[in-house]
Amino acid sequence: xxxxLILILFLxxxxxxxxxxxDAWPAVVSENVLKEAGWxxxxxxxxxxxxxxxxxxxxxxxxxxxxxxxxALAMNISEQVQKLTDLTPRQASGASxxxxxxxxxxxxxxxxxxxxxxxxxxxxxxxxxQIASQNNIRDFHEIGSKIxxxxxxxxxxxxxxxxxxxxxxGTIKIRGMITTWPxxxxxxxxxxxxxxxxxxxxxxxxxxxxxKINSEEESRKMIKLIENVK
Numbered sequence: 001x002x003x004x005l006i007l008i009l010f011l012x013x014x015x016x017x018x019x020x021x022x023d024a025w026p027a028v029v030s031e032n033v034l035k036e037a038g039w040x041x042x043x044x045x046x047x048x049x050x051x052x053x054x055x056x057x058x059x060x061x062x063x064x065x066x067x068x069x070x071x072a073l074a075m076n077i078s079e080q081v082q083k084l085t086d087l088t089p090r091q092a093s094g095a096s097x098x099x100x101x102x103x104x105x106x107x108x109x110x111x112x113x114x115x116x117x118x119x120x121x122x123x124x125x126x127x128x129x130q131i132a133s134q135n136n137i138r139d140f141h142e143i144g145s146k147i148x149x150x151x152x153x154x155x156x157x158x159x160x161x162x163x164x165x166x167x168x169x170g171t172i173k174i175r176g177m178i179t180t181w182p183x184x185x186x187x188x189x190x191x192x193x194x195x196x197x198x199x200x201x202x203x204x205x206x207x208x209x210x211x212k213i214n215s216e217e218e219s220r221k222m223i224k225l226i227e228n229v230k
Contacts, residue, residue, distance in 0.1 A: 024064035038072025100194035112185025
């Protein structure tokens with residue numbers, strides 16, 4: 001029923017010629033929540049536009065993307081690697097790439113209409129494939145889902161994924177989380193990845209070392225960040 005109402009509303013807007021799509025603004029995590037979790041924003045907001053077919057018409061969807069990382073975990077990983085190996089601080093810092101990361105995406109349609117589920121699924125799948133490709137994640141697959149309560153009082157389905165990242169010296173198992181919801185005349189997609197277990201690294205000496213990861217704590221922090229995206 002909701003999908004039908006959205007399409008009817010869109011057709012009315014289309015007939016009236018009101019097809020302007022306003023600029024997308026970033027979906028952000030509050031600074032207080034970031035600071036408490038030891039996370040930081042990475043880089044500036046990235047904006048782009050995509051064309052989507054809706055109700056037989058091609059419309060522009062404006063997008064704003066923000067990136068976040070667990071800086072506290074990144075530092076902890078680097079410090080562990082340095083203590084466990086003969087690597088220099090600079091060399092050890094390379095292992096910080098395996099820290100937890102979060103991406104927020106806001107999509108804006110003409111007249112602030114929410115996207116129908118099939119369009120959202122298409123865009124979400126594209127985002128998953130893009131992020132998996134950028135992070136060299138293989139065998140990325142869904143393992144379950146649960147309902148989470150957002151800070152705005154709404155409920156959203158949080159889907160969980162697992163996959164593997166190969167690197168020079170080993171393989172790391174990672175966990176992914178993704179959820180979407182409508183917000184203030186737009187749609188939000190939030191996607192996060194975190195190490196799902198200890199990271200085993202084989203340095204030049206040939207002796208494997210294990211970097212300890214509290215995956216449950218990382219998962220808890222990530223869920224709190226997701227719940228506080230606005």
